[in-house]
Amino acid sequence: xxxxxxxxxxxxxxxxxxxxxxxxxxxxxxxxxxxxxxxxxxxxxxxxxxxxxxxxxxxxxxxxxxxxxxxxxxxxxxxxxxxxxxxxxxxxxxxxxxxxxxxxxxxxxxxxxxxxxxxxxxxxxxxxxxxxxxxxxxxxxxxxxxxxxxxxxxxxxxxxxxxxxxxxxxxxxxxxxxxxxxxxxxxxxxxxxxxxxxxxxxxxxxxxxxxxxxxxxxxxxxxxxxxxxxxxxxxxxxxxxxxxxxxxxxxxxxxxxxxxxxxxxxxxxxxxxxxxxxxxxxxxxxxxxxxxxxxxxxxxxxxxxxxxxxxxxxxx
Amino acid sequence: xxxxxxxxxxxxxxxxxxxxxxxxxxxxxxxxxxxxxxxxxxxxxxxxxxxxxxxxxxxxxxxxxxxxxxxxxxxxxxxxxxxxxxxxxxxxxxxxxxxxxxxxxxxxxxxxxxxxxxxxxxxxxxxxxxxxxxxxxxxxxxxxxxxxxxxxxxxxxxxxxxxxxxxxxxxxxxxxxxxxxxxxxxxxxxxxxxxxxxxxxxxxxxxxxxxxxxxxxxxxxxxxxxxxxxxxxxxxxxxxxxxxxxxxx
Numbered sequence: 221x222x223x224x225x226x227x228x229x230x231x232x233x234x235x236x237x238x239x240x241x242x243x244x245x246x247x248x249x250x251x252x253x254x255x256x257x258x259x260x261x262x263x264x265x266x267x268x269x270x271x272x273x274x275x276x277x278x279x280x281x282x283x284x285x286x287x288x289x290x291x292x293x294x295x296x297x298x299x300x301x302x303x304x305x306x307x308x309x310x311x312x313x314x315x316x317x318x319x320x321x322x323x324x325x326x327x328x329x330x331x332x333x334x335x336x337x338x339x340x341x342x343x344x345x346x347x348x349x350x351x352x353x354x355x356x357x358x359x360x361x362x363x364x365x366x367x368x369x370x371x372x373x374x375x376x377x378x379x380x381x382x383x384x385x386x387x388x389x390x391x392x393x394x395x396x397x398x399x400x401x402x403x404x405x406x407x408x409x410x411x412x413x414x415x416x417x418x419x420x421x422x423x424x425x426x427x428x429x430x431x432x433x434x435x436x437x438x439x440x441x442x443x444x445x446x447x448x449x450x451x452x453x454x455x456x457x458x459x460x461x462x463x464x465x466x467x468x469x470x471x472x473x474x475x476x477x478x479x480x481x482x483x484x485x486x487x488x489x490x491x492x493x494x495x496x497x498x499x500x501x502x503x504x505x506x507x508x509x510x511x512x513x514x515x516x517x518x519x520x521x522x523x524x525x526x527x528x529x530x531x532x533x534x535x536x
Numbered sequence: 537x538x539x540x541x542x543x544x545x546x547x548x549x550x551x552x553x554x555x556x557x558x559x560x561x562x563x564x565x566x567x568x569x570x571x572x573x574x575x576x577x578x579x580x581x582x583x584x585x586x587x588x589x590x591x592x593x594x595x596x597x598x599x600x601x602x603x604x605x606x607x608x609x610x611x612x613x614x615x616x617x618x619x620x621x622x623x624x625x626x627x628x629x630x631x632x633x634x635x636x637x638x639x640x641x642x643x644x645x646x647x648x649x650x651x652x653x654x655x656x657x658x659x660x661x662x663x664x665x666x667x668x669x670x671x672x673x674x675x676x677x678x679x680x681x682x683x684x685x686x687x688x689x690x691x692x693x694x695x696x697x698x699x700x701x702x703x704x705x706x707x708x709x710x711x712x713x714x715x716x717x718x719x720x721x722x723x724x725x726x727x728x729x730x731x732x733x734x735x736x737x738x739x740x741x742x743x744x745x746x747x748x749x750x751x752x753x754x755x756x757x758x759x760x761x762x763x764x765x766x767x768x769x770x771x772x773x774x775x776x777x778x779x780x781x782x783x784x785x
Contacts, residue, residue: 283654283674
């Protein structure tokens with residue numbers, strides 16, 4: 221599948237934004253976040269900024285961005301529609317929660333925990349909907365399996381944790397607990413990602429050139445002549461092949477940059493202070509970001525679509 | 537709405553006879569010609585006379601070589617492919633705006649060009665590659681089963697079939713209602729073992745493909761009369777044998 225830059229940015233940035241949001245609010249409910257208004261504004265600002273930037277960029281690949289509002293209407297059948305709708309609805313309790321936190325920083329009113337819990341639930345549902353857009357596409361077996369939503373949810377939380385951990389040092393709520401949460405989530409991300417790769421590598425093909433043409437009874441089906449000499453939309457959009465060639469190298473890059481480097485950097489902050497800590501936190505965020513973008517690029521580019529069976533692919 | 541109709545009154549679709557198709561691409565050309573002036577007009581052509589021509593086509597002909605596992609003779613099969621107007625069309629249900637829809641009256645799957653946002657998700661959801669993105673208009677387009685021909689009373693009755701069907705010089709394409717078991721297409725498909733493409737994708741396509749008939753092997757044909765007339769053996773005529781002798785002097 222062609223990895224559209226806007227969609228890669230959207231899924232990684234808003235995923236991380238929701239991760240920050242979810243973890244911040246959960247820790248706030250647990251009483252682990254200090255009261256200060258700047259804590260509220262900066263943390264929720266980073267989260268909502270990433271979410272909004274991601275959502276806006278997702279409209280960049282549309283043929284008609286000005287009609288994007290219509291995408292809320294078909295939530296009965298379409299995961300894309302559900303995703304848009306939940307993304308929008310989530311803003312409401314989050315903004316109420318944020319405003320509430322500015323006025324009552326210690327969460328002293330009875331409605332604050334309710335709004336906070338609602339925000340967390342809606343954010344999780346939104347990330348799940350994003351994953352289900354891909355997981356519901358049967359022609360792409362690498363996506364339509366149970367690992368896709370698991371990976372999206374865990375990576376959203378792990379990337380959010382790396383960011384929130386970095387913020388915590390500047391906003392005065394750094395803790396061993398948050399470091400541990402980040403490391404555990406990163407390890408969980410690494411494990412589910414490796415299991416995802418294993419499962420798609422071992423899965424038997426869903427469709428073949430034989431089932432695509434129905435000619436399997438006669439023998440092995442090979443494309444002899446394509447419909448035309450040039451490319452077409454189907455081939456460029458669904459038949460992207462560059463990343464598959466480099467898949468092994470990209471996987472190493474994801475494992476090291478996305479998980480191993482941030483884990484090491486975050487753990488080392490236990491033994492550093494001052495400028496070195498700032499450097500380590502910067503490294504944790506940058507390496508995690510590079511690894512995550514590589515992970516998402518590979519997720520798109522590595523996935524084979526059944527239409528390629530009509531253009532020379534033998535099994536998908 | 538992108539919810540699929542529980543039942544359509546008709547199931548209009550095509551039968552494509554792979555035994556007859558000669559791979560001439562006339563159906564694709566006439567499809568392009570009709571549709572670039574019809575419901576989905578225009579169908580873009582990028583760099584049409586250049587080295588890297590590309591464009592929107594609703595119908596394309598792939599040619600496959602089928603190699604028997606037992607090492608017998610290969611077969612060439614020309615394979616036209618257009619939208620299969622699935623009963624469980626995933627391209628419809630994934631559409632976030634409702635631009636994609638399946639008609640309750642005849643089962644044709646269409647795109648409303650005024651509400652399509654060009655997100656391309658329907659093209660990802662279709663296992664068959666029936667959806668074509670129009671870069672110029674920023675919307676998705678697709679085979680309409682020539683909805684602007686088949687009900688068009690300004691056309692002579694025999695032209696009220698999809699452009700690909702009316703133009704096929706070999707008669708490899710038929711159009712009709714698969715919802716009616718007594719229709720010509722239903723009977724033809726039943727008689728010839730018509731099949732659906734990729735049933736494992738759970739889309740319940742309406743279009744049916746008829747398999748190529750078994751054929752004699754090259755060796756069998758050489759043995760059984762279809763081979764070339766042998767020269768100068770006893771089965772050749774008197775004149776031929778006499779000429780052969782004279783010319784061999």
